[in-house]
Amino acid sequence: MRGYGMFSVGNPGWLDKERPACGPLDAIVRPTIIAPCTSDTHTMHGGSGPKENLILGHEAVGIINEVGPDVTRFKPGDYVVVPACTPDWLQLGIQNKISFSHDAGPFGGFKFLGQKDGVMAEYFHVNQADANLAPLPEGVSPEAALMTVDMMSTGFYGAEMAEVAYGDTVVVYGIGPVGLMAIAGAALRGAGQIIAVGTRPASIEVAKDYGANAIVSYKEGKVAEQILELTSGGPNKTIIAGGNPDTFAEAIAITREKGFIANINFFDVKDILSFPAMTWGLGMADKTIRGGFCPGGAERLNALMRVIKYRNFDAERIISHRFHGFDAMEEAFHLMDKKAPDLIKPIVYTGE
């Protein structure tokens, strides 16, 4: 079968590989819509180390082609939503309730890219289908469902880690698709003032629609100063959904005592994160710093899709580009890689 991916670091292209085999608990899925993600381009550029002959992609909805004999909830032909993170529920890490994503060691639940081929292929493999796949519910479009598998799950997790509560003042650094979802997630937890940090016009519009009350840009002056002024001294919750190590330091500095800093940004393997002890109350200001990975599994998607359905949440709002045809994956991937100015999130209809 064909799949789009990387021959080696820095060397993307179309691969020809064997169709994956289906274990007794597993499913083989044909993608109907996929979405490339910066993690895919990041991997292609070597951001997670050397990789070869790997099909990329970890965001998809599709139709089941085959299920293993022990799968009970699904059958071929079912339309399914596939989480970016598909934990192995028999691993012991699952029994630590903090996060199912790290099923065995860090990121153990991130099978696509990390442990096997991704979803930008004619067929892809899903482990433990019963526990990981979600049926597409009535009242939710496939496109909206596709936005739950990573963007919404990760962005909303930022708001969850920050423990956003009624009336909280929240800053979100970054207005890429995940940052936008963090804004929406904060609004949907009843935040008070939400301030987004970013500059791209297309994203700013969505940020406002999703609940941002103000947008701060480095073009208008020092970001921290603008935030401190807007919030009369700093937010009590800060979500980092973009930026670099300086963003990390700034987030700690602006957040008030007893506040939360929640990171959902993938830092680089070479990054050193650092901040002055002073800005953390010399270690005693009761500021909590968290950073976590996209929660996976079927129930996560079921819950997020109920938000879409019953709260009328417009998850499709972040889709900026729609491509048609299996081969368009290539163009979408390159668009993602180049970060066109009007880009938020591209999707590709495979033609299935």
Add this chain to the structure above:
Amino acid sequence: MRGYGMFSVGNPGWLDKERPACGPLDAIVRPTIIAPCTSDTHTMHGGSGPKENLILGHEAVGIINEVGPDVTRFKPGDYVVVPACTPDWLQLGIQNKISFSHDAGPFGGFKFLGQKDGVMAEYFHVNQADANLAPLPEGVSPEAALMTVDMMSTGFYGAEMAEVAYGDTVVVYGIGPVGLMAIAGAALRGAGQIIAVGTRPASIEVAKDYGANAIVSYKEGKVAEQILELTSGGPNKTIIAGGNPDTFAEAIAITREKGFIANINFFDVKDILSFPAMTWGLGMADKTIRGGFCPGGAERLNALMRVIKYRNFDAERIISHRFHGFDAMEEAFHLMDKKAPDLIKPIVYTGE
């Protein structure tokens, strides 16, 4: 000064009393808008035991007339929002973080009605003004602010005690003003499907505007059966904001294993709450049952008013009747007592 209240149980009317004295940390406030509450009529009817010569009312916004010498954040003339629950922050119960409402013994923080005259008077007393009064912020109407002091604080507390999370299926029993606020509170925490139980047409409209996806009425059949069908087996969160002991038993029965039942309903002193052990998994289904009192203090109101301001939450939406003139308190009180069919929440502009 004049105040509306009760001479004795069952005997409401206008009282003439001394203006309250102002302690060093306290404030004397002249109400500009007050809202009678069922707790006031309930108290008049003897629901909380024998009481005499008591001015009623515990929901008010107003203008400060006098502050004690140790008050630092307020001065006469300030427009303030007054929480229904004004804890004594020096009591040891404050140091148990579960709830500040019970500052010393149960409900110790509920000073109005419980320990002194209420707000339906020319002047009323607020203890520890700096910690209990909230300034009216720009962008929030006095009427919306008035809705935070009890209705919104109590209703939202229902959603908080139920730990409503993204996508949760929530049932709210009762669509009086507190139940409506519980619906809004659940929606503002990102609930999935919200089902409200009630019959009053005026309230049903607000329930839908506030986020209810379905309304269940006993007139259409057994309430529990309708809920089980709508939710395919029961909600995982249930908020009781109205009803009787049967409602309590039903709430436990319909809620799924691992769910939460949060009560914000005032039961009667004579009520016996009971439920079959079977519906609670013989004591082992991991269903949590909570019941709590309106959170008070200045920061609670500040947070809720930020929700109004930044989430565009229409807290005034529950106001069904507006009366004008100090003397109209009497009519508003009787309307509340009779529960007119189109009543949700009345307010009275005192003319101050």
Add this chain to the structure above:
Amino acid sequence: MRGYGMFSVGNPGWLDKERPACGPLDAIVRPTIIAPCTSDTHTMHGGSGPKENLILGHEAVGIINEVGPDVTRFKPGDYVVVPACTPDWLQLGIQNKISFSHDAGPFGGFKFLGQKDGVMAEYFHVNQADANLAPLPEGVSPEAALMTVDMMSTGFYGAEMAEVAYGDTVVVYGIGPVGLMAIAGAALRGAGQIIAVGTRPASIEVAKDYGANAIVSYKEGKVAEQILELTSGGPNKTIIAGGNPDTFAEAIAITREKGFIANINFFDVKDILSFPAMTWGLGMADKTIRGGFCPGGAERLNALMRVIKYRNFDAERIISHRFHGFDAMEEAFHLMDKKAPDLIKPIVYTGE
């Protein structure tokens, strides 16, 4: 193979059944030591409805006889500790973190007795061995390990549900083996005063060793009155590990506002649980009522065995009777059923 169990309700005895088959993820275990439990005798008497030809028993340690082809962490000959509750980790209920015990519907994780034969047999079946079995660690005796699978896991869960914190005043109703473990669990969470309610001399001694500071008996006067006096007004945490519906009502009444009532007692299918609204602050005293089931899975046992090993916790202390030989299961079972006065917990060495 032979197994001890019930032909029908009220009709216990030795059964001859087929040896259970081993699925690809499963294990077949030969018990070396088993412990009968009141749940077993309760089931025999029909407490959980009609059952036929069922081997009883759900507390065992043993040696693996066979593993399925997909088991990776265990092999025949391994000495293993078997949780009473062995969830199916692929069920969606697992993804609700409140408790893994209810994997699909209430108590879905309780496979022994509920869904298949128990452990009082020559061989028994364990589903998903990798996720459910714990190896016996160095420094923990098999007998102590056996006490973790239900008694310690359930008793400690009582202290967890009660959120026992440093210095909390805790009452534990019932000093059977689970109540004793709740006492130990409370002490191991840093409780302050611990008061145990019970009368059996053998248990009282263990209760004191495990951390009870006072013992209250109905023989010395009204239990509630004695507790209120000892605690100057009631505990803030109460664990129910024995008793009847009156105990439930009393636990709610004595617990202070903002306190927790945690139930680990199996009530009867016919029990009605009831309490006066007054004792629950008319529904608003912020008293949390919980009731949950023995947490299962491998990591639960691993954690509890680390407590035994590193805190020098004497889990064997509750073992009051030791029987030898496979056939002694019958005598141990009858002892359990009769509740001999000096009984706490019996175990049977099978001779394996």
Add this chain to the structure above:
Amino acid sequence: MRGYGMFSVGNPGWLDKERPACGPLDAIVRPTIIAPCTSDTHTMHGGSGPKENLILGHEAVGIINEVGPDVTRFKPGDYVVVPACTPDWLQLGIQNKISFSHDAGPFGGFKFLGQKDGVMAEYFHVNQADANLAPLPEGVSPEAALMTVDMMSTGFYGAEMAEVAYGDTVVVYGIGPVGLMAIAGAALRGAGQIIAVGTRPASIEVAKDYGANAIVSYKEGKVAEQILELTSGGPNKTIIAGGNPDTFAEAIAITREKGFIANINFFDVKDILSFPAMTWGLGMADKTIRGGFCPGGAERLNALMRVIKYRNFDAERIISHRFHGFDAMEEAFHLMDKKAPDLIKPIVYTGE
């Protein structure tokens, strides 16, 4: 009156100052036993900026000399235990439940040293006596009580911030008095293996008595490597109670995914805290980093003293030196400053 403190940075000595005045809610206390702390010597050396004519000391028990007219729970002659952190309970920061220590801005509740003279004087001032002072309970020695006011409150807070649960593997960096209390706090929350990092022989002995299962010293090799070996890959909870920025980085590196790093160490104003993103899972390993300040208030001490009383916790065990006479404060202070090799915690009986 006389008091020991600092004339200016680097210039300690005896000061002559006015006896503090007593406000209406306050108390004036004569210390009977005080304990110097490294925060005192640190302040003298300029660690918290320039200060002049300041009496030092923030750990004391004593006898009330005078109370304000609005104090209701205490009277002259009462023996009281004084928290190091005495929040102003009327500040709005109190209403954020994360920590009462930061009543208004970071460390607002730390009045001694920060906002007024300390306790190493003939008389000292306590704000809001009813909410901040704890009576010395029967069954607790004054010396043990003295150990609760900062050492035990701070050390145990480390275990609380780390959310130590049954069976957790815990590393504690630092075995000064606070680190020792963190070890005890972890043991009293039911930790599994506890590993302490330190070298001082006197402290090592106490560490073992308090529950440490292993001691790691840099003298035996790289600390991180030793820990990784002892724990088969790292602890899931790490408490930093001593060390420098390298300790902070190491703590993050060794702690497993989903673990907690809790800091109770005072870093220097010039310190930069930094760690490689890799060791934090590139920002996504769900490792929580917290750092907080000694919880204060009366109820904190009441709870800790109940632990001493009912768990037989030997809080005096960390006292290594006992001085007698008011003037001995000077010697004790200098001992603290020099950190004699056999020093853990000195106390001074004032002769009152």
